[in-house]
Amino acid sequence: xxxxxxxxxxxxxxxxxxxxxxxxxxxxxxxxxxxxxxxxxxxxxxxxxxxxxxxxxxxxxxxxxxxxxxxxxxxxxxxxxxxxxxxxxxxxxxxxxxxxxxxxxxxxxxxxxxxxxxxxxxxxxxxxxxxxxxxxxxxxxxxxxxxxxxxxxxxxxxxxxxxxxxxxxxxxxxxxxxxxxxxxxxxxxxxxxxxxxxxxxxxxxxxxxxxxxxxxxxxxxxxxxxxxxxxxxxxxxxxxxxxxxxxxxxxxxxxxxxxxxxxxxxxxxxxxxxxxxxxx
Amino acid sequence: xxxxxxxxxxxxxxxxxxxxxxxxxxxxxxxxxxxxxxxxxxxxxxxxxxxxxxxxxxxxxxxxxxxxxxxxxxxxxxxxxxxxxxxxxxxxxxxxxxxxxxxxxxxxxxxxxxxxxxxxxxxxxxxxxxxxxxxxxxxxxxxxxxxxxxxxxxxxxxxxxxxxxxxxxxxxxxxxxxxxxxxxxxxxxxxxxxxxxxxxxxxxxxxxxxxxxxxxxxxxxxxxxxxxxxxxxxxxxxxxxxxxxxxxxxxxxxxxxxxx
Numbered sequence: 123x124x125x126x127x128x129x130x131x132x133x134x135x136x137x138x139x140x141x142x143x144x145x146x147x148x149x150x151x152x153x154x155x156x157x158x159x160x161x162x163x164x165x166x167x168x169x170x171x172x173x174x175x176x177x178x179x180x181x182x183x184x185x186x187x188x189x190x191x192x193x194x195x196x197x198x199x200x201x202x203x204x205x206x207x208x209x210x211x212x213x214x215x216x217x218x219x220x221x222x223x224x225x226x227x228x229x230x231x232x233x234x235x236x237x238x239x240x241x242x243x244x245x246x247x248x249x250x251x252x253x254x255x256x257x258x259x260x261x262x263x264x265x266x267x268x269x270x271x272x273x274x275x276x277x278x279x280x281x282x283x284x285x286x287x288x289x290x291x292x293x294x295x296x297x298x299x300x301x302x303x304x305x306x307x308x309x310x311x312x313x314x315x316x317x318x319x320x321x322x323x324x325x326x327x328x329x330x331x332x333x334x335x336x337x338x339x340x341x342x343x344x345x346x347x348x349x350x351x352x353x354x355x356x357x358x359x360x361x362x363x364x365x366x367x368x369x370x371x372x373x374x375x376x377x378x379x380x381x382x383x384x385x386x387x388x389x390x391x392x393x394x395x396x397x398x399x400x401x402x
Numbered sequence: 403x404x405x406x407x408x409x410x411x412x413x414x415x416x417x418x419x420x421x422x423x424x425x426x427x428x429x430x431x432x433x434x435x436x437x438x439x440x441x442x443x444x445x446x447x448x449x450x451x452x453x454x455x456x457x458x459x460x461x462x463x464x465x466x467x468x469x470x471x472x473x474x475x476x477x478x479x480x481x482x483x484x485x486x487x488x489x490x491x492x493x494x495x496x497x498x499x500x501x502x503x504x505x506x507x508x509x510x511x512x513x514x515x516x517x518x519x520x521x522x523x524x525x526x527x528x529x530x531x532x533x534x535x536x537x538x539x540x541x542x543x544x545x546x547x548x549x550x551x552x553x554x555x556x557x558x559x560x561x562x563x564x565x566x567x568x569x570x571x572x573x574x575x576x577x578x579x580x581x582x583x584x585x586x587x588x589x590x591x592x593x594x595x596x597x598x599x600x601x602x603x604x605x606x607x608x609x610x611x612x613x614x615x616x617x618x619x620x621x622x623x624x625x626x627x628x629x630x631x632x633x634x635x636x637x638x639x640x641x642x643x644x645x646x647x648x649x650x651x652x653x654x655x656x657x658x659x660x661x662x
Contacts, residue, residue: 157485163528164555165599185485191407198485223411227482228418229448230441240407267437305437336436 128178128212130369130390138380139169143176147384149391151178151212153370157185160201170209180213180324180370181206182293187222188247188261189234195222199254206255213324213368215260215293216251218244218281231264235272236280245287252288260323262293265343266302282318291323296357297349297372301330301341314356319364327357327390328372346375349386358393366394418445419478449477452487453494457517460498460510462573472501488525491518509564516570516592519557523594523601526555530654531597534647546624550617553653555596560589560611567592567605574603597650604649609637614651 129149134142142152152173159170173179183202186194206214219231234240252259261284263277275283281292294317303310329347333340349357349371361367369390373383413428418441420426425433432438453473454461461469476497482490495518498504499511531553537545559566567590593606593614609630616626630637646652 158488160486161488161525162554164523164525164596165601166525167528168599191405191411220411222485223415225483226415227485227487228415228445229452229482229485229487230444232414232418232441234407234410237407239405243407267440268432268435270432333436333440340437340440342440 128368129366129394130371130387131178131180132383132387133370133372133374134173134179135373135377136169137377138383139173141380143173145177145384147388147391149394150387151180151368151370153180153182153213153372155184156181156202156205157183159205160198167208174209174211178212179209180215180368181209181211182262182370183214183216184229184231185221185227186216186247186251187220188216188251189218189232189240189244190220190223190247191240191243192223194247194251194254199251203254203256206257213260214255214257215262215324217262217264218277218284219264233264233266233268233270235270236275236277237272238274241275241280241283241287245284248284248288248290252290258289258291258323260291260293262295262326263298263302265295265298266306267340267342269306278313278316278318282321285318285321290321292318292321293324293326294322294360295326295328296360297326297328297330297353298343300350300353300356301343304338304341310352310356311359314360315363317360317364322364322367325357325360325367325369326372327353327369327386329353344375345372348382354389357390361393361397366397369394418442419481421478446474446477448487449482449490450474452482452490453477456488456491456521457494457514458575459517459570459573460514463510463513463569464507468503472498472503475501488521491521494518509566509569512559512561512564512566513570513573515559516566516594517574519559519592519594520574520601520603523555523557523596526553526596529554531650532647532652532654534644536654537647546622546627548623549620550623550652551655552614552618552651553595555594555601556614556651557594558591558606558611558614560591560606560608562589562608565590567603571603593646593649593651595649595651602649604645607634607637607642609634610642610646613642614646617652 128151131151131153134152134154159166161167217231221228221230221232284290299310299313303313327349328345329349330341331344331347332338333342371383371386416426417429417433450470450473454469476494480493495511495514498514504510565585565587568585591606591608591611592603594603612633613626613630616629627639
């Protein structure tokens, strides 16, 4: 295991806060979006302090907008750096996407053509972020819904080059691989088999849904359902190849009982432990 | 940011926020793909969900369908400018005040303002609260010279003609809202504070608001008292001061002697 103390974790939901705080499962950890805690003070910061006193916490950003053609917002980065210093997260991650542009924030993870120019810009933005935070961050592969012309790189090559240029790590979202491969007509297995294992810092698992009109023709990374069997199979394939790695179960809509999330988390935990034994 | 990536992002944003009938033609090869709607829907849903979360009393008063339709118009006019969506909606009360379909609900913008004050109180900086013991035993003359700073989380507002506090608090978190027939239609104010880590609120008079306005402007308590009396000659200043201290309205960083 890359991080000996943590195995499978859960995205922290405020409605499960008390149960999360009391949970004592081996290897448990929790992940939050830092944007929800970048406040000057008050109960939110206090809750996060409470959780981090009991469990390892990971900060998973959704808004640094690393793929925008502009340097990250310095005020936002400074606030994030202060939170990192306070919380001492076990992992910090962001997305290969953009979401802020010319003073607007667009709450999604938006696509772009993977050109040479984009590569230089994003490498520079990652380096600037790692400098500001004083640590290595992991970059997550996004879900894709449209075909964009003008790519100079495929996604695996692009991510690999980013790790080479900046020393960043990678977060592999297995559900995003499944959704994107389905929507864009490539092999999810081939993606998993060629993903740069050396840079892997974290894995995400989540559920997806079918587009109401197009059905299976367009899968949506909706985080509103249990993890699909196909995604579990890809996950097993990934950890068999790369070895165990901290794995997060994400659920952001249709939040079930904490026990239901714990069951999915328990399955990932068991797979990680078995993989570890197999690797010894 | 003048290269092809920047141009792509300019066009993409325009296509995301424009009404379906009015999408620019620049990225037609992308926007004609069914998957482009996923981005449009996700962005719009994220913004509207944020407004819905930040204005719960407004939501209860108008219902989800009305709220989301109004919110969608506001999102197009004023998309978020901060990734911390908790802060989204600074301009939503003003939007509702000028929103023609809300003319029949003249209190809606003020209820939205109190929702907004709740959020500001919730996220404000931490600071110790001034306790009554600090002021106990001060002679009246010395007390009058004190300048007290409102706590960073303290918010207050007076509304002349409408029972905004009652309308707001009944719809903020009450399990049932009543039919409104029993509301006395007169001016009301609100005091929102965060004394022990959690936001709390109480009805608050015009004189109290004048008092806090003066404190906020750096005036000593004697001046704040004059302002309160000018607003309402019958106000019980001792009672007002006690209720402010009890609510944790002041920061412990004060008192500072206002020496000449």
